[in-house]
Amino acid sequence: MHIKETTAERHVLAITVDNEAGILAKIAGLFTARGYNIDSLTVADIAEDHAISRITIVTNGPPAVIDQIEAQLERLVPVHKVVDLTTAGAHVERELALIKVTGKGDARVEALRTAEIFRAQVVDSTTSSFVFELTGSPEKIDNFIILMRELGLVEVGRTGIVGMMRGAKST
Template sequence: MKIHTEAAERHTLSILVDNEPGILARIAGMFTARGYNIESLTVTGVSEDETISRITIVTKGSPHVIEQIIAQTERMPPVYKVVDLTEIGPHVERDLALVKVAGAGDNRIEALRLADVFRARVVDSTTQSFVFEVTGNSDKVDSFIELMREVGLVEVARTGVVAIGRGKDAS
């Protein structure tokens, strides 16, 4: 007997909602109630219309699960539109992290060299540490953080993924 299992795929969803209190909790609650995991969640308080907010959620699931997530989210009253940016094709995703690194001597020099390779900016500096700002896709940010572990990583703060479709049409 052959058992078919669908592999979990990473999807980036862009959700347009009324800019009102409690909507984020309702959407996150729907994910929790149904056992869906959120890998990244970002809310932009205002979008191109100040009465509308954009929520970007990165999640994983089989195609069937992703369809369920979209259908259930679309049925929520304050939701105007749910777009699976992964399915529509080319889109731009960015993640931002502030990365604090402590070190002296060679480790300090190596941290600066790696920051240059990753185009990370120094946004704060003391004689004992740096705070770097790194932006890019999540893989780039993850790689930068991993390399900084070896030279003195102290702390990380991340924004989560923001994404938008490419081209002239709104997503």
């Protein structure tokens, strides 16, 4: 018997839920039960009355497993809507990062030049370090971090990905 192998694919899931205690643990439990990792996770209150939150999860898995996870997520009582942005169409993904770099002399000047090219903002500065704020695609942030490693990278903090459909359609 030949077993067909399916390749894991990256998926960005936007999940609208009631803003209540324990929902994040239930959702994470679905991934844990299947042995799949959550690569990125963001949660934010999105309603004026604080009753609704949006959870954005980035994960990898074969399409059949992602479909199964979506179906199980939709069955959870506090879940209103699940959208796989990856398959739903054109969408925008962004992430925020804080990147601390130390250095003096040429390395310091080069860090500032590179930050300018990437449109990173200096949010803290001392005589021996900078903290840069950078917003953009995960790839843009990854590339900036790679360059900063050569110039004195000390620390990185990342928010995780948020995503939204392009155009007038709501997720």
